[in-house]
């Protein structure tokens with residue numbers, strides 16, 4: 001059993017903790033919080049051991065009546081790997097502490113790439129992390145882009161990717177984020193930093209990205225134009241994407257027209273927190289003009305990196321083959337939307353909306 005701790009129990013950390021707890025080869029030893037807020041209370045109610053991330057704040061937990069099992073250094077002594085899910089930049093501050101306790105570390109995409117030995121996306125570069133001390137799971141947007149670019153590059157060759165990322169202003173619980181009534185070029189300089197971030201997991205692809213931020217909280221929307229080195233027909237590309245483990249090809253008959261319906265669907269089929277771990281690609285949008293593929297996809301920013309964190313742990317600490325790790329993660333999470341609803345899956349089973 002791989003002993004895992006999650007430092008930073010927020011949007012990503014709480015989801016990673018649940019995913020780790022669901023793995024047959026991992027033990028969630030505990031999670032840490034800086035303060036006894038509702039998330040700390042929820043962690044205890046879920047039966048997770050809670051640790052104070054800042055040792056001199058243990059009194060605050062006692063005063064709030066929230067039981068803790070110890071402090072972050074205690075947690076680090078009891079685990080093989082820490083998944084750092086702290087706010088952007090805090091992971092860099094924590095690095096020396098992790099190293100002094102001799103634990104492996106998985107960082108998130110809000111950290112600079114040089115924080116870790118490698119950057120990670122299970123579909124694009126699982127093996128680059130194998131056997132290392134640390135890795136960084138790339139951001140939600142970069143994860144979403146990499147899952148599309150990797151198969152296109154392998155099958156057809158990619159000469160250039162151009163992507164416009166329409167990004168949500170904040171997560172649903174972030175009442176201090178915006179804009180409230182505006183559309184912001186963000187960053188206003190082009191291309192944005194997301195293209196170079198894709199190159200940390202797919203080094204040899206030319207990718208230019210442009211970013212906007214909009215008053216939405218549910219998902220990001222990507223508009224992609226990928227120039228290929230060959231000229232497949234659109235049906236071919238759709239079939240390729242339908243065969244991807246972590247891509248849900250939204251069929252026209254599902255009548256899903258945006259993030260609202262996607263999230264409602266996720267809740268209807270019983271997804272925890274309404275999470276969508278897969279890229280959600282509109283089948284009708286996948287088109288080919290000469291050697292250019294076009295498509296729209298939505299990416300659930302709170303969720304798509306979660307299975308990637310689980311696989312990153314296995315890449316660091318085990319010799320489990322990539323495809324086996326990915327399959328194990330998908331199965332334990334219940335990731336049955338991949339492919340196209342109503343279509344036959346690779347394993348011959350027919351997908352249903354309840355998958």
Ligand SMILES: NC(=O)c1ccc[n+]([C@@H]2O[C@H](COP(=O)([O-])OP(=O)(O)OC[C@H]3O[C@@H](n4cnc5c(N)ncnc54)[C@H](OP(=O)(O)O)[C@@H]3O)[C@@H](O)[C@H]2O)c1
Pocket residue numbers: 007008009010011012013032033034035037039053054085086087088089090108109110111138139140171301302305
């Ligand atoms: N949300 C997204 O859309 C998203 C998607 C992909 C990747 N990421 C990346 O994932 C990382 C985490 O983002 P997030 O959205 O989960 O942030 P978040 O919701 O703000 O959660 C971070 C948590 O860390 C805790 N924290 C703060 N300082 C800490 C410290 N010194 N030690 C331990 N815990 C501390 C905070 O809780 P308390 O202070 O209450 O304990 C907070 O709940 C970032 O690198 C981000 O860029 C985020």
